[in-house]
Each structure stands twice: as C-alpha cells, then as structure tokens.
Amino acid sequence: MLQDLKKKKSVVVIRNLVIAEIVAYGLFMLLALSADWAEMYQKSFIYNYLSFTILEFAGLAIVQIAIIVVVVTRSIKEEQDIRDIINSGEHEQLEFKTSLRWDVKRDQVNKELERGVMKTVTAFLNSAGGSLVIGVDDHNQVYGLESDLASLTKQNHDGFENHFNNLFVSMIGPEFRQYVRISFHYINNKSVGLVQVDQAHRPAYLKTEKGEDFFIRTGNATTSLKVSQVASYISSQWR
Template identity: 60%
Template sequence: MFRGLRHKKSFLIIRNLIAVELVAYGIFVLLAIPFHWSKIYLNYFGPVAYFIPFNVLELIGLAAFQIVVILFVVTRSLRDDNIGELIKSGEHERLEFKTTMRWDVKRGQVNKELEKGVMKTVAAFMNSQGGQLVIGVDDQRGINGIGHDFDSLIKKSRDGFENHFNNIFGSMIGPEFRRHVRLSFHELGDKEVCLVQVERARRPAYLKTDNGEDFFIRTGNATTSLKVSQAAAYLADWHQR
C-alpha cells in the first residue's frame, strides 16, 4: 500500500514542479513584454541599474522565485512522507489512529460518540506524556481519509474541519488547553488525513460528559479512565514531576 503511495507521491511532486516551472516562465514572459519596466527601473534605481542591468535582474528574480517554490513543494512532500512512516510504525502509547472524527462509516451518519472518542484520546495525551493522533486511518493502518468528515460539515474544507474540532474541544475539554494541540493536514495518495499533535499539559485536563467530568490517561496503546481514588493518586504524583 505504502509503495503505491510513494509512486503516487513521486508523480505529484513531478507534476507540481512542472507547474511551478510553467508559472515561473509565464511570469518571465510577462516581464519581457515591453511594458516600460526597464524605464521604471532606470528612473528609480539609476545607480544600481548601472551595475545590474534589468535583464540580469529579471533572471535573478526568476531563479529566486523558482527556488522558493521548489523548496516549498519538496518540503511539503517530505512532510507528508513522514506521516506515512509514522502510520507504518503502528499504534503505541504516544500514537493512536481514528478512522474519522465524527462520521460513522458503518451507520453512514454522524456519530457524536466518535467525537467524544477523539477528545478522550486528546485529553489522555495531555494527562500523560503527550502524543499524536492521526484521524483518517483505521486500526489496521488503512488510509480512509477524512473526506466523509468534510462532507458532514457545513464548511467542507480544512478550515471547516479545524473549526469543528475547536468547537468540540472547547466544550468537552476547555479552550484554555487548546494551545497544547496543533492540527496539520497531509495528503497520502488521493486521501487526506489530519495529524493532531498533543503536548503534555501543565495541569490536569478533564473530559466533560453528561455525568460530570472524567479523567483519562494513556496506558500502553490504550486510553484508560481513572476512578476517583486512582485519579487522586495520579494527580498527587503529577505535581511532583
């Protein structure tokens, strides 16, 4: 599966680089059209123009533009490749996968319990040593993507996804903890996944439920709820760390 993704990724990189070249040369052609650019350059930068002719400046600008965009394309591609390697490593104490954020694939509808499961994992990471949650990947490391989540939102985009994440995070955990969490989106072949990176919080994070508040931690590759007595002992040790 991942070998196929790498082939697709190579194709996308080449395609994007070709597009960059076409855009760069298009800009070069536009600048080359007689539009008095050289006269403007001479009028405003006369002394500099004596040492650096306008045509040389054009070439320098074209080269700089190409380098910047190529670096952007390659860096973004490498970042997505790192996500692939992360997924290959499988779930562990600081890594968990969720098939979706809110869309129940089996029922074909939105399921609020799935949102609660995502927030439960995030809270557990904050109460432990931090961790990473990949949304759009199942337990068998299959890439499902977050397309169904997008379709279930009013704003069907990355912004809409992050806005909804922020809303449920604020209501279930609290907006004051949001600075410990960072979202990023990555393309794997024709699918898109969301990486949720969670830092260890400086104070305990509780998950708000209909029955009050619950306290979760990570134990191995699982998220565990602590009873009141267990949480008290855990929190006593927390302040000594």
Template identity: 60%
Template sequence: MTRWNIRSGKSWPLIRDLVIAEGIAYGVFLIIALSAHWALMYRKLAMARYISFTVVEFTILAAVQAALIIFVIKRSLQDEPNVGEMIQAGEHERLEFKTSLRWDVKQEKVNKELERGVMKTIAAFLNSKGGSLMIGVDDQRKIFGLEQDFASLPKDSRDGFENHFNNVFATMIGPQFRRLVRLSFHDFDVKNVCLVQVEPAHQP
C-alpha cells in the same frame, strides 16, 4: 493519492513559506537596485559593455526566486507524511487510530461519546509531545473510511467534516489551540481518511 485542501491548513505552511521566500528575493533585489555602490562596481567590469546592470539585477532576482521556491517546495514534500506507511506501522505512543469521528459502527448511529474520545486523544497529544490521530482506520489497521461520518453531517463532504470537527474542537478543547492542529485528507481507493497532526501546546 493526497488532495491538497487549503482550508484544512495543509497548504497554508507552503503558501506562507513561499510568501516569505518572495519577500527575501525582493529584499535582495532592492538591496542591489538601490545601492549605487553595486552599480558603480558593475560598470568597472568588462561584461558591463554587453549586458546592462538592469538585466543583471533581474537575472539575480529570478535566480534567487527560483532557488528559494525549489527549496520551499522540496522541504514541503519531504515533510509530507506517508499515511500508508503510518497505517502499516500500527499504533504507538504518538499515533492512534479511530474508526470514525461520530458514527458508531456497532450501534449504526451517531454517538457523541466518540467525538469526546477523539478530542480526548487530541488533548493528550497537546499536553505531551504531540502526535498524530488517524480517523477512518480501526485498531486492526483496517481502513473504514469517513463516508458514514460524512453522511451524518448536514454537508456531506470533507469541508462539512472539517467544519464539524472545528465546532467540536472549539467546544471541548478551545479555539485558541486550533492553530496547533492540522487536518489533511487522504484517499485510499474510494475511502477517505483524515490525518490529524497535533503539535505540543505550551500551556495545559
């Protein structure tokens, strides 16, 4: 099951598109409402005797709103990645797995070099055609989870993980590129996995 986390940036595109959809709907409404021409044309119709122009205006507004909202949500659901299928497919040119962000499984302690490895992969995606990085999954497609990473942070949670990710990203890559990287968290039984989706940058 996928949890939607507004801070992760996963919900922002949907919210943005819904706001745009509302703007379009109200734009259509204002065009109709402020145009005397439309009102005069409507009064010539037979149905004007039974239904006022105001009712028609609000009916059109509601219909446009509903259509745009359905379109935006449907497109958002279609764009939602199937993380389970991605894991089963395995690594390829535009998908890599990392067991953790900072917890060294072999040494059983925090290892800053692992953070460098994660950021190096993200930088490579930024400098190419983009790609996805799955944190919490090893090379053999086994789900390790993020619980050890969580426990190693001052704030033992997804928010704490993302805050630390943001700090490391800003230091090693640069905050100006953060808008090109989207984090989302996914549940597999009792384990967390983080999907990092990277868009290509226009500058190295």
C-alpha cells in the same frame, strides 16, 4: 471527489508559492532601494563581459527556480512525514481514528466517535503528549476525512477545525486549547487530520453527563482512572 482533493492540494502548493514569491519580491525591493547596484556593477571587471540587465534577469530566474524547488520539495516531504508517522503504527504517543464523527459501519454520524476523539486528546494532555491522526484506521489504512467533511455544514478543512474546536471547548475546556495544534495533510489524494497534543501544565478532565472522567495513556491504549487513582497520579505527574 478525487478531482476536488487534487484541486485542493494544488491550491495549497500554489498558495505557498505565491507567499514565497511575495516575500522574495519584498527582499529584492529592499535590496534595490538600499544601493545603486547597477553603478557598482559597472565598476567591476565582469561588466565588460556580461551586462547588468542579463545578470539581473539570470539572478531572478535562479531565485524563481529555487523557490519552486523548495516549495514543491517541502510539499513532498510533508506527505512523506505523515506517511512515516502512520507507518510507525500506534504506540503510547500515537493513535489513529478512522473518523471524527462518521460511523463507517452504520454509514451515519455517531456522536460517540466524537467523544472517543476527545477522550484520546484528554489522555495525551494528562500524559506525555502525543499525536492523533484522524482519517486512518487501526490497520494503518488511510480512510480520509471526506465522509466527515460531507457531514458538516461547512464542508472543508476550516469547517472540520471549527467543529473540532467546538467539541474541544464543550468537552475539555478552552483553557487547554493552547496545548493542541491541528493540521491537514494529503496521502494518496485523501486528506487526513493530524492533531498534535502537548502535555498540559495541569490535569484535564473530559466532561460527561454525570460529571467528569480522567484519562491517561498506558502503552498504546487510553485508560480511565478511578477516583482513588486520580489523586495519586496527579501528585506524581504535576509536582
């Protein structure tokens, strides 16, 4: 599993490098077609000391090195950013969940955990927004998504996001999906999911077997409002 995670992380970096290389190559082609740079260079005084071919290869080498440095640095920064988020601890706009559906104590899938995740997302939608990190426990310890992934039919991040989407649509509603973004990051060779939620433009409810529940964030907790409280909150939040 550790080797698989390292491989996945390497694949992401390589993919980003390839994309950057393609973009850079496209720009070089556009520049090459826009003018006869060799002829222009031959008219400069530098041509007597340095051939155009050497200058061209030197320029390409510098660009290649710059691309590698930028992509690798960005990957390192992304990991540091998610570390900083975790180290800040839970608060009104940040919550941690050990997993999406895998019960660590029972060592099995627990559907109630899925509801807990969607409850937090609903609360963020009804408040000032926030971020939910899945794969980290309440003590800021990174558990990872590996147990969740292993419990899915499609055992990768795409499968995780598909399952998250299905839960979201059935429990909250597709019209609110535009306010939610999910991304995956690696910390100590463990993957975690970062769910970023914007405040919705109208109230969001969590569907239940008996009807619907309304949740908001109060401090670092998710709170359910009574029917008598919902109308007052909605009028103050969405005017």
